[in-house]
Amino acid sequence: MSIELKMAWRNIWRNPRRTLLTISAIAFASMILVFMLSFQLGCYETMINTSVKISTGHLQIQAQGYLKDKKMRLVIKNPDKVAKFLDTVKGIDNYTFRTSGFALVSSDKRTYGVVVTGIDPLKEANVSSIKSLVRKGSYLKEDDEYAALIGELLLNNLKVNINDEITILGQGRDGSIAAAVLTIKGIFSSGIDEFDRNVIMMGLKGFQEIFSMGTSVHEAVITADSLGDVSMIKQNIQNNFLTIKGDDSLAVPDWMEIMPGLLQGIQMDLVSGIIMYIILVIVVAFSIFNTFLMAILERTREFGVMMAIGTSPSRITKLVMLESICMTIVGIVLGIIIGSLVTLYFQKYGIFIAGTEDILKEYGIPERLYPRLSLISATAGPLVVFLITFVSSVFPALRIRKLNPVKAMANV
Amino acid sequence: MYIILAWRNIWRNPRRTIVILLAVIIGVWSMIFLGALMRGMETQMVKNSISTLTGSIQIHHKDYRNDPVVENSMNDIDKLDKALSTILDPGTHWAKRVRVNAIASNARHAGGVTLVGIEPEKEAKISFIGKAMISGRFLLAEDKNKIIVGKAFLKKFNTKIGNKLILMSQDTQKEIASKAFRIIGIFSAESEAVEKQIVFVPISQAANMLKMGESISEISIMLPRLDITGRNETRAAEKLIAAINDDTFVIETWHQLLPMMKAYLKMSGFFLYIWYFVVFIAMGFGIVNTTLMAIFERMREFGLMKALGMRPFQIIKGVVTETFFLLVLGILTGNILGFLSVFAIAINGIDLSALAAGVQMWGIPRILYPEIWAQDVVVAGLVVLLLGILVSLYPAFKAARVTPAQAMTKN
Numbered sequence: 034m035s036i037e038l039k040m041a042w043r044n045i046w047r048n049p050r051r052t053l054l055t056i057s058a059i060a061f062a063s064m065i066l067v068f069m070l071s072f073q074l075g076c077y078e079t080m081i082n083t084s085v086k087i088s089t090g091h092l093q094i095q096a097q098g099y100l101k102d103k104k105m106r107l108v109i110k111n112p113d114k115v116a117k118f119l120d121t122v123k124g125i126d127n128y129t130f131r132t133s134g135f136a137l138v139s140s141d142k143r144t145y146g147v148v149v150t151g152i153d154p155l156k157e158a159n160v161s162s163i164k165s166l167v168r169k170g171s172y173l174k175e176d177d178e179y180a181a182l183i184g185e186l187l188l189n190n191l192k193v194n195i196n197d198e199i200t201i202l203g204q205g206r207d208g209s210i211a212a213a214v215l216t217i218k219g220i221f222s223s224g225i226d227e228f229d230r231n232v233i234m235m236g237l238k239g240f241q242e243i244f245s246m247g248t249s250v251h252e253a254v255i256t257a258d259s260l261g262d263v264s265m266i267k268q269n270i271q272n273n274f275l276t277i278k279g280d281d282s283l284a285v286p287d288w289m290e291i292m293p294g295l296l297q298g299i300q301m302d303l304v305s306g307i308i309m310y311i312i313l314v315i316v317v318a319f320s321i322f323n324t325f326l327m328a329i330l331e332r333t334r335e336f337g338v339m340m341a342i343g344t345s346p347s348r349i350t351k352l353v354m355l356e357s358i359c360m361t362i363v364g365i366v367l368g369i370i371i372g373s374l375v376t377l378y379f380q381k382y383g384i385f386i387a388g389t390e391d392i393l394k395e396y397g398i399p400e401r402l403y404p405r406l407s408l409i410s411a412t413a414g415p416l417v418v419f420l421i422t423f424v425s426s427v428f429p430a431l432r433i434r435k436l437n438p439v440k441a442m443a444n445v
Numbered sequence: 446m447y448i449i450l451a452w453r454n455i456w457r458n459p460r461r462t463i464v465i466l467l468a469v470i471i472g473v474w475s476m477i478f479l480g481a482l483m484r485g486m487e488t489q490m491v492k493n494s495i496s497t498l499t500g501s502i503q504i505h506h507k508d509y510r511n512d513p514v515v516e517n518s519m520n521d522i523d524k525l526d527k528a529l530s531t532i533l534d535p536g537t538h539w540a541k542r543v544r545v546n547a548i549a550s551n552a553r554h555a556g557g558v559t560l561v562g563i564e565p566e567k568e569a570k571i572s573f574i575g576k577a578m579i580s581g582r583f584l585l586a587e588d589k590n591k592i593i594v595g596k597a598f599l600k601k602f603n604t605k606i607g608n609k610l611i612l613m614s615q616d617t618q619k620e621i622a623s624k625a626f627r628i629i630g631i632f633s634a635e636s637e638a639v640e641k642q643i644v645f646v647p648i649s650q651a652a653n654m655l656k657m658g659e660s661i662s663e664i665s666i667m668l669p670r671l672d673i674t675g676r677n678e679t680r681a682a683e684k685l686i687a688a689i690n691d692d693t694f695v696i697e698t699w700h701q702l703l704p705m706m707k708a709y710l711k712m713s714g715f716f717l718y719i720w721y722f723v724v725f726i727a728m729g730f731g732i733v734n735t736t737l738m739a740i741f742e743r744m745r746e747f748g749l750m751k752a753l754g755m756r757p758f759q760i761i762k763g764v765v766t767e768t769f770f771l772l773v774l775g776i777l778t779g780n781i782l783g784f785l786s787v788f789a790i791a792i793n794g795i796d797l798s799a800l801a802a803g804v805q806m807w808g809i810p811r812i813l814y815p816e817i818w819a820q821d822v823v824v825a826g827l828v829v830l831l832l833g834i835l836v837s838l839y840p841a842f843k844a845a846r847v848t849p850a851q852a853m854t855k856n
Contacts, residue, residue: 051734058730065723102601104554135555137548137613143514144615146548146557190512204555231557301797308482309720312475316724319468320731326464327738386712 037348041355048328055324056364059418062317063368064375066310066414068404071376072384073306075405077299081260084295085288086162087223090128090254091263092287094270099251100286105134105206108249109283115253118274124262129156130250132240136203136211138233140191147187149201149233151240151250160256163221163234170195170219178239181215184229185222193217201233205245213243263287310414314421322425325357329429336433337441346434353433357426364422365415376406451766458739465735466775469829472728473779474786476721476825481787481815482795483717487710488816491673491699493635494706496573498561498643499699500539500665501678502685507695509662515545515617518660519694525664528688533681536669540567543651544662547614549644554602559643560612562651571667574632574645581606581630588647592626595640596633606631612644616655624654635811673710675700717821721828728829729836736768736840747844748852757845764844768837769830776826787815 045052085091094115096107109115112130119128132151137144154173158164163182164172173180181199183191193199198214205211215235222229241247257263270285289296329336336349383401455462495501504525509517519525522541529539543562548555565584569575574583584593592610599605606628616622626646634640652658668681678698685696700707740747747760794812 051738054730054734054737058727058734061730062727135557142619144621145546146555309479312479313724313727316468316472316475316727317730319471320728320734323464323468323731324734324738327461327735330460331738331742 045356058320059364060368063365063415064372067372070410071406072404075403089291091257092255094253097284110249112250124266126256126258127159128255129160131252132250136201139200140193143191151237153237166221166223167219168222178236180218182219182234186230207245211244318421318425321422325426326429333441333444337438340438349433350430353430361422376404379404447766468731469775470779474782477783480821481817484818485815501668502666502682504664504696518662520660532688538570539666540564541661542663545614547612550611562648577632579633591629593630593645597637597640622654733836740840740844744852748849752849760845761841764841772833
């Protein structure tokens with residue numbers, strides 16, 4: 034240990050109370066930042082995974098342009114080929130095919146416009162959470178072609194119940210009229226009103242028949258093993274499937290393209306979070322700057338003596354900087370430890386904020402929120418605190434260079 | 446005496462005073478500034494959703510909200526009209542609407558929309574549509590078979606002004622009614638969802654198509670002034686309920702109509718005050734530390750005062766009075782800086798349109814105008830003042846506890 038480091042360490046403990054207070058301020062800021070960042074990132078992941086599970090999947094393969102217009106005629110003509118390829122791709126958890134179209138649905142009493150989605154009951158259950166969202170009745174069986182799952186709100190609006198029949202009327206892929214009678218087999222409720230009011234699900238085969246789709250589908254919906262794998266899978270599909278076939282009729286949008294609102298919402302929340310963190314860090318930096326400045330002013334006489342016995346001003350500056358670095362490091366290490374412990378506790382038990390259920394429900398988030406500790410969330414905030422405190426200690430330390438030994442020693 | 450003494454004391458060492466002041470000023474400024482950003486966002490969000498057809502207060506048939514169909518419409522309009530024009534404050538506007546779900550289709554596309562029949566002149570005064578036309582013209586009450594649609598709708602349906610659009614919906618006879626309209630104008634809205642979802646026709650045309658006669662779906666009322674706490678609206682709604690006195694109607698304020706918005710306001714207010722507290726703690730460490738150092742520097746002085754016969758309590762009072770002055774000065778300056786920076790930003794607002802899709806999904810305004818609330822200024826000031834005095838008690842006790850002999854021997 035160099036002599037400076039040793040001196041710095043001893044110096045900061047000459048006034049333990051002040052040092053402890055300074056360290057506490059740094060530790061407090063680091064702790065808050067670790068926790069808040071973990072909390073935000075945890076919420077984002079929950080939001081993404083929940084939204085992905087309810088309908089869109091992590092990524093999809095669709096006809097070029099389908100994402101924008103959802104036009105009936107934009108289809109994947111050869112789902113079998115796509116399936117064959119997807120079976121070979123690593124990182125894919127599950128995939129399924131869907132068709133969807135707009136139709137009028139009527140009961141005896143009412144008529145509404147809804148989105149009818151054709152699903153493959155077996156595969157769909159592995160990709161989306163729809164099976165677990167069925168609250169009454171039962172989920173579709175493999176050969177249920179003309180049976181339907183219906184959202185709870187839509188069910189109420191139509192004034193129908195399980196085993197009742199509903200008529201759908203729409204336009205087929207070839208422009209012909211598509212009409213059929215479906216039996217309601219199950220009722221789902223996702224908590225997202227928009228979804229529960231507007232969606233009917235039926236067997237894929239039945240859909241293809243009614244809407245003159247042949248064997249074609251609209252979407253191949255893919256879920257990845259983890260959020261981090263999405264871009265890799267997307268690359269893989271683009272390079273090894275679309276390009277080789279020279280097929281530019283298909284596209285591979287990921288969740289960020291399918292739900293741009295979610296991504297931008299997250300970005301916006303992150304930005305406003307960062308503004309709050311910056312403000313906190315500035316306030317802390319001022320607290321620390323104050324302390325450093327006062328400490329140095331108080332020790333003018335001591336520095337004068339040191340200079341008089343031959344210590345160069347730059348060495349004293351170095352010493353003072355070392356002191357502040359020591360305190361900062363102790364502070365942020367403490368902050369990271371406490372912050373991580375608090376985060377881990379809530380990561381296990383979750384946080385419940387009373388009165389927020391309605392809002393969370395609208396975005397399909399469970400009531401209890403779980404922060405998620407990661408390397409980034411544990412270190413990003415404290416690192417900023419370190420940099421800022423370092424900068425705020427430079428200015429007071431530089432004052433030492435201006436000191437004159439005689440005048441300094443005269444200072445009480 | 447304490448006051449004069451304290452005031453002179455804090456200016457004995459101006460540098461130290463300024464250092465402490467800086468910490469308080471930055472803290473208070475950050476509270477005011479952040480609060481203003483948040484409140485600005487809230488007000489703008491409420492204004493947007495209110496002007497997107499909600500209004501301050503709405504009147505419906507009692508079953509309409511659960512089941513928005515033509516059967517659940519209101520018939521006894523004269524009674525409502527009379528109540529509205531006698532009860533409400535001058536400056537209040539209201540309009541009648543017919544509002545049903547319908548299917549719009551043309552040769553290329555079909556999709557669900559909300560068909561809104563409006564009284565064009567009155568509607569323009571209460572909702573966004575009055576200022577939202579971007580091309581073509583707005584509706585006139587006597588227009589026949591004319592419709593206006595959103596910008597995003599045109600794109601989705603691949604159509605343009607002058608083209609035809611077929612609307613289908615269930616009429617009062619439970620038959621499917623369909624009618625062709627010609628697009629005569631295009632509006633834009635804060636959110637693309639609204640542009641895609643809502644189409645406007647004159648109310649007579651909608652009633653005619655759905656065979657509704659004189660009945661209507663809703664009345665939307667816009668009070669002259671928006672009150673985010675909703676008290677104003679609730680009072681007006683209560684007066685109306687008492688005057689109309691008919692339980693086939695429900696009269697609800699935007700607080701009841703937009704429960705999400707209400708919950709959001711509650712939550713964000715709560716978070717703001719939590720954040721005030723966090724900022725205060727960060728600042729509090731600085732205050733304690735600097736005050737403590739100042740006290741230790743002055744130990745000799747306190748010892749001397751005690752030797753001269755000052756009671757410990759009096760010393761505490763002296764130190765706390767000093768801190769009080771420092772805090773008040775800091776709070777005032779912080780407020781002034783906060784107000785200045787907020788006003789500087791409020792001239793042009795902060796443009797958030799780079800995050801357009803998030804703006805739409807979360808209903809956040811495209812341009813944010815910060816807004817200072819008296820309530821937040823008071824809370825921020827009180828938090829800093831009360832907690833600041835509380836934490837200064839620790840150094841004050843240290844000063845009071847010193848014995849004259851100890852203190853005066855110390856260099």
